[in-house]
Amino acid sequence: MDKPILQVALDLVELKRAVEIAGEALEGGADWLEVGTPLIKSEGMDAIREIKKRFRVKTLADMKTIDTGNVEVEMAAKSGADIVIILALSDDSTIQEAIRAAKKYGSEIMVDMINVPNPVERAKELEELGVDYINVHVGIDQQMKGMDPLEILSNVANEVSIPVAAAGGLDAEKAANCVSLGASIVIVGSNITKSRNVVESARKVREAIDKSWKSGKKVELKKRELDEEIREILMKVSTPNISDAMHRARAMRDVHPVVRGKKIVGKAVTVSAFDGDWAKPVEAIDVAGKGDVIVIKVSGDNAAVWGELATRSCINKGIEGVIIDGAVRDVDDIRELGYPIFAKREVPNAGEPKGFGEINVKIECGGIEVNPGDWIVADDNGVMVIPKERAYEVARRALEVKKHEERIRGEIEDKGRTLAEIVELYKWEKVQ
Numbered sequence: 001m002d003k004p005i006l007q008v009a010l011d012l013v014e015l016k017r018a019v020e021i022a023g024e025a026l027e028g029g030a031d032w033l034e035v036g037t038p039l040i041k042s043e044g045m046d047a048i049r050e051i052k053k054r055f056r057v058k059t060l061a062d063m064k065t066i067d068t069g070n071v072e073v074e075m076a077a078k079s080g081a082d083i084v085i086i087l088a089l090s091d092d093s094t095i096q097e098a099i100r101a102a103k104k105y106g107s108e109i110m111v112d113m114i115n116v117p118n119p120v121e122r123a124k125e126l127e128e129l130g131v132d133y134i135n136v137h138v139g140i141d142q143q144m145k146g147m148d149p150l151e152i153l154s155n156v157a158n159e160v161s162i163p164v165a166a167a168g169g170l171d172a173e174k175a176a177n178c179v180s181l182g183a184s185i186v187i188v189g190s191n192i193t194k195s196r197n198v199v200e201s202a203r204k205v206r207e208a209i210d211k212s213w214k215s216g217k218k219v220e221l222k223k224r225e226l227d228e229e230i231r232e233i234l235m236k237v238s239t240p241n242i243s244d245a246m247h248r249a250r251a252m253r254d255v256h257p258v259v260r261g262k263k264i265v266g267k268a269v270t271v272s273a274f275d276g277d278w279a280k281p282v283e284a285i286d287v288a289g290k291g292d293v294i295v296i297k298v299s300g301d302n303a304a305v306w307g308e309l310a311t312r313s314c315i316n317k318g319i320e321g322v323i324i325d326g327a328v329r330d331v332d333d334i335r336e337l338g339y340p341i342f343a344k345r346e347v348p349n350a351g352e353p354k355g356f357g358e359i360n361v362k363i364e365c366g367g368i369e370v371n372p373g374d375w376i377v378a379d380d381n382g383v384m385v386i387p388k389e390r391a392y393e394v395a396r397r398a399l400e401v402k403k404h405e406e407r408i409r410g411e412i413e414d415k416g417r418t419l420a421e422i423v424e425l426y427k428w429e430k431v432q
C-alpha cells in the first residue's frame with residue numbers, strides 16, 4: 001500500500017476561518033482538503049472555489065448527495081472539486097449519474113457509507129458500479145452514541161480493491177489503527193480543526209499514520225468499560241459544556257456549592273426526605289459506594305438533614321459528593337474538610353432522625369427529575385443531571401463543545417479577535 005493520505009475535513013460554517021485552518025493543517029502534514037458539508041451549506045460552491053484556488057491541493061467536496069447525482073457533481077466539479085462525496089444510501093441510478101458527471105468534468109467519486117445497513121455488500125456493489133473510493137464513515141451524531149468506523153473497516157477493506165477511506169471521530173491513535181486495518185485515506189475533522197494548535201494536531205496524526213504504515217502491524221481493538229469511559233470524559237468537561245450539549249436543559253435551580261472550587265462526577269444514589277428528618281440521608285451513606293453522589297430532596301429547608309459527621313462518613317467511604325435540595329449545617333467544618341456539598345440553605349439547627357422517606361426512588365431535586373443511577377456533574381456553576389440512558393452521548397457531545405471552545409479561545413487569546421468576529425455573530429442573528 002502507498003503512503004496513507006491524510007485528508008482534513010473542514011466542517012466549519014465560516015469560510016474565513018476554514019481557509020486559515022486549512023493552511024495550518026497543510027503545514028502540519030495534511031495531503032488533501034475536504035470542504036465539509038456544513039461549510040458547503042453555509043457558503044455554497046464558493047467555499048470549494050476558494051479552497052481550491054488558495055491551496056492547489058487535491059480538494060474534496062462533501063456534498064452528501066442522495067439524489068440528482070448529475071447536477072450536484074457537476075456543480076462541485078466545476079467549482080474545483082477533484083473528488084465529490086455522495087451517499088452510498090442513494091439509489092443506484094443516482095450513483096451512476098454521479099459517476100457519469102464526474103467523468104465528464106474530470107472528477108472522481110467517493111461514496112460515504114454512513115448509515116448503510118449492510119456495508120460489505122454495498123461496498124462491493126458500489127465498486128462494481130464504478131465508484132473510485134469507498135468511505136467507511138460513522139457520522140458525528142452516531143459517534144456520540146459510541147459507534148466507531150474501526151468496527152467494520154477491515155471487513156470492507158478486505159472485500160474491495162479500490163481505495164478505502166475511514167472517517168468519524170478519528171484522533172491520532174484511531175487514525176493509526178485505521179491504517180493498520182486497511183484504510184489508505186484517513187479523514188480527520190474536529191480533532192484537528194477544533195484544536196487550539198491545528199499545525200501540531202495535524203502533525204501528530206501525520207506521524208501516527210506514517211508510523212503505523214511503516215510498521216505494517218495489525219492492531220487488536222480493545223473495548224473499554226462504559227462507566228469508566230463516561231466518568232473520564234465527564235471529568236474533562238464543565239457543567240456549562242454539559243448544559244450546552246443538552247440544549248440548556250436539566251440544570252438544578254437554587255442548589256449552590258457550600259465549598260467552592262470542587263468538581264464532582266458520579267452516579268446518583270437518591271433520597272427523598274422530610275424537613276429535618278436526617279435518618280434516610282445518613283442511611284444513604286451506607287447504600288452508596290465509592291464514586292457515587294448522594295442526591296437528597298427534602299420537603300422543606302427549616303432544619304438541616306446534613307452536617308459535619310455525615311460528611312466525615314462520606315469521606316471514609318469515598319463517596320464523591322452530596323447534593324441537597326434542603327438545608328445543611330456545620331458549614332465551617334465542612335469547608336475545613338474541603339468536601340463537596342451543594343445545598344439550598346445553611347442553618348444552625350438539625351431536626352430529628354424519624355426515619356420517614358425513601359432511598360433510591362425517583363425524586364425531583366432542584367426542579368429536575370433524578371433517578372437512581374443518573375449521572376451528576378457539579379462544579380462552581382451549579383449541578384447538572386444526565387439521565388443514565390443518555391450519559392455516554394451527552395458526555396461525548398459536551399467534549400465536542402469543549403473542543404470547539406478551545407479553538408475559539410485560542411483565536412481570542414493568540415489572535416486578538418472578538419467572539420462576535422470569530423463566530424460571525426451578526427450574520428447568524430435570527431432573521432425576523
Ligand SMILES: O=C([C@H](O)CO)[C@H](O)[C@H](O)COP(=O)(O)O
Pocket residue numbers: 009010011036037038062137138139140167168169170187188189190191
Ligand atoms: O462528514 C463528516 C460529518 O458528517 C459532518 O459533515 C465529517 O467530515 C467527518 O465525520 C469527519 O469529521 P470528524 O468525525 O469530526 O473527524
